[in-house]
Amino acid sequence: MRHALFKPVLEEIKKIVEETPDTRSFYFDKDGWAGHTPGQFAELWVPGVGEIPISIASPSKSDELVFTVKKVGTVTSALFEKKVGDTIGLRGPFGNGFPLQEFGEKNLVFVGGGIGLPPLMSVILEVLGKNKISLFYGARTPADIVYKQLLNELKDKIDIYLTVDVGDGSWGGEVGVVTNLLRPERVHPYNSVALMCGPGIMMYYTVKRLLELGFREENIYLSLEHHMKCAVGKCGHCRIGPYYVCIDGPVFPYSKLREVEERFAGTVF
Ligand SMILES: Cc1cc2nc3c(=O)[nH]c(=O)nc-3n(C[C@H](O)[C@H](O)[C@H](O)COP(=O)(O)OP(=O)(O)OC[C@H]3O[C@@H](n4cnc5c(N)ncnc54)[C@H](O)[C@@H]3O)c2cc1C
Ligand code: FES
Structure with missing residues (x-):
């Protein structure tokens, strides 16, 4: 898997685990993935349907890249149609992760x-x-x-x-x-x-x-799991106060978020 921030790279789904009736984990090989910090996320692209931000569920030291997804709407439903051996696009990793x-x-x-x-x-x-x-x-x-x-x-x-x-x-x-x-x-x-x-x-x-x-x-x-589009600080969809959740977050200490609510009248929760 090649590291890709702006253009999704098509990757094969290696394994799918049914976690609950509406939640599945999707597994990918990690060859060539630049590595990530726990708390970062990736953009999962279902060709012809759309792209969604999903947290990386596996630790950085794992050989696999795992995403656990709940079926809630258009893109997640299309993802649930995919089988082992099918491909989807991946971009990432994005965001800061936990320090x-x-x-x-x-x-x-x-x-x-x-x-x-x-x-x-x-x-x-x-x-x-x-x-x-x-x-x-x-x-x-x-x-x-x-x-x-x-x-x-x-x-x-x-x-x-x-x-x-x-x-x-x-x-x-x-x-x-x-x-x-x-x-x-x-x-x-x-x-x-x-x-x-x-x-x-x-x-x-x-x-x-x-x-x-x-x-x-x-x-x-x-x-934070705010609505996002570009994931690279360009579109403004995820903005709260002075921060873009996609690049300054998604992880924030509460001390920063309280300041957003008080000084910038931002809606954090
Ligand atoms: C940084 C980040 C990490 C995330 N990690 C995960 C994860 O690990 N697993 C997972 O299942 N989901 C995660 N999400 C939420 C996931 O991105 C949304 O559920 C997904 O975008 C919905 O896409 P859809 O096209 O299927 O739904 P849509 O058809 O767009 O919407 C269906 C419903 O889901 C709601 N929805 C859409 N986007 C979000 C969102 N970002 N947060 C909450 N509700 C939303 C809509 O308001 C609507 O009610 C994460 C979101 C962010 C921003
Ligand atoms: S999603 Fe576009 S600026 Fe954050």
Whole structure:
């Protein structure tokens, strides 16, 4: 795979994994890919249909490039028509990713909602064995939990807390919003950094909760999933205040986003 920022390179789909009834992971070989930082994204182009930004779900050290996609509309539906051996176009990697060097050996607290888990999983797999990791993840129903098998494999290595909005007969775990999982006995701000990705409303309340628990604004990182077109800072579609989410983000410390809301009356969530 060649590195491409402006023109998509056609790549063959090597494997497809059904994660949930409406979410699939698409696997590609990584030969020639320039490498990425967890938290960066790529543009996936379905010829004749359109292009969409999707987070890179695999860690930088993996031999595979993985994208986990939820079917929500035109392009994602066309992508779901593709089979192993078909090709799609890829551009990237784009954006800044999470500043892992700055995190050092701090405790990492991940908070994910729904299809917000893929960019966080890229980080988790990158730092596994190095940092103490806690993952708080909320999905709509038990069937909507992505990476079930992987979460099962990880449960002896990291602390995992799951919740669903609506349970079913088989669900013995917690029911409610993901912020309910964030309790003082499980989350401590000392020497910790929080990383989150999910729906705007979930991130809004998660930030509030983390601040209540004593986290400093600069130790809370959000990955934003704003609407985009060019992904290279040219079209202005993703602009919030002085920032373009595609090049200055998608990862921002909350301290920067609060400033956007206050000084530039920008809508962040
Ligand atoms: C940096 C970044 C990373 C992303 N990572 C992932 C990922 O790993 N997996 C994944 O499944 N999705 C991810 N998304 C969201 C994904 O880009 C959209 O779901 C996709 O563009 C929808 O395209 P569509 O043509 O199928 O839907 P459309 O037909 O364009 O729209 C269908 C519905 O989806 C909504 N929608 C469209 N774009 C977005 C968006 N950016 N965010 C939220 N809702 C949207 C529309 O408002 C509409 O309600 C990411 C978005 C960004 C900006
Ligand atoms: S998507 Fe065009 S400027 Fe960000």
